[in-house]
Amino acid sequence: MSLLTDLKVKYKIAPIHEKFIFVNIGIFAIIAVFNAIFFLGTKSHLTLFSEYLALPENLSxxxxxxxxxxxxxxxxxxxxxxxxxxxxxxxxxRIFLTFFSVKQFINYYFLGGIFAGIIFIISYNVFPALINENAILFGASASVFSILLGATTRSPNYELNLFGVFKLKLWVFATLYVISFIALIPLANTGGQLAHLGGVLLGYIYTKQLDKGNDIGKGFERLTRLFNGTKSNNLKTVYKDKSKVGGYTKGEFSEFNNQKKIDVILDKISKSGYESLSTKEKEFLFKAGK
Incomplete structure (x- = not known):
């Protein structure tokens, strides 16, 4: 199998947080290649991506x-x-997915980033220290801290085993981050620190609303298909195979056997890693994921 096919298979079987890591790294790699080619050809730096993909502070x-x-x-x-x-x-x-669903992970990531972006924009148009400053916002950190605070709010006493040396409760870990963001506002990356706090606030509010039975990010569930490979539930005409053996059709037997093969392969991956698969196993898993 080709490298591209291997990457596709790994993406399909990866948990949702690893899928987002794939996407972030992929975008970074593409931009790096374009920047390198542009620099070698012009001896100047390409600003296209920062101008049209980063979030500006200017309302116009x-x-x-x-x-x-x-x-x-x-x-x-x-x-x-x-x-x-x-x-x-x-x-x-990983911690977040202990308490929440895949759909909620996607919601926290996007809503945390959007809310953080709004805080960033408001800050540069309201606070006297920032009004005349030019700035752009980029990076996944606000979304990441939305996810951290979502998990912390749900289970504040969850214990982190840091470096296998000492344990720290999740609420203490998150609080230290929040304090550092506030402390750095007058010192460095002011807009970034404010955006971090926006992500933190969204994560806290979202979980509190979920605890009350309100899912404020329900509309973002459509994005699950993009990252989780969920197929659409279009209506199809199904013609039943009337020839049964032991109460099961040939198609049902085939589906059962395929699922058993997938389970065996996934179990092998969990124990020995993706590279332990044979070429046939990789191809079978890739076809099954389509």
């Missing part, structure tokens, strides 16, 4: 670049910025 620019309230959540220009956010997304995402 936002009016004609409204999509940036979404795209900035997947935009990274520095390797260390990307690495830090993806490590956090991996670990916070």
């Amino acid at each position: 620019k936002i009016l004609f670049r409204f999509w940036t309230i979404i795209t900035y959540n997947f935009l990274h220009f520095g390797f260390w910025h990307l690495l830090g956010n993806m490590i956090a997304l991996y670990y916070f995402g």
Whole structure:
């Protein structure tokens, strides 16, 4: 199988937080390639992505670049910025999925980023210290901290085993982050810190509303298909196979056997990793995922 096919299979079987990591890394790689080619050809830096994918503070620019309230959540220009956010997304995402569904993960990610973006825009048009400043917002951190606070609000006493050395309750860990964001506002990356706090606030509010029975992000569930590979439930005409053996049709037997094969392969991946699969197993899993 080709590298591209391997990546497709890994994406299909990955949990939702890893799918988001795939997307973030993929976008970073594409931008890096374009930036490198542009620099080698012109000896200047390409500003296209920062201008049209990052979120600007200027209201007139936002009016004609409204999509940036979404795209900035997947935009990274520095390797260390990307690495830090993806490590956090991996670990916070695992904790989050202990208490929430895949659909809710998607909702928290997008709504956390959108709310953080709104806080960023308001801040640069309201606070005297920022009104005359030019800035752009990019990176997944606000969404990541929305996910962290969502999990923290649901289970504040969840214990983190840091480096296998000492344990720390989740609420303490999250509180330290929030304090650091506030402390850094006058020192560095003011807009970014305010956006972080926006993501934090959304994560807290969302979970509190869920506890009351209100899902404020229900409208974003359509995006589940994009990241989770959910197929549409279009109506189809089904012609039944009337020839049965032991009460089951040939198609039902085939479906049962295929599912058993998938279960065996997934169990092998969980124990030995994706690379332990044979070429035939990888091809079977890829076809089954279509």
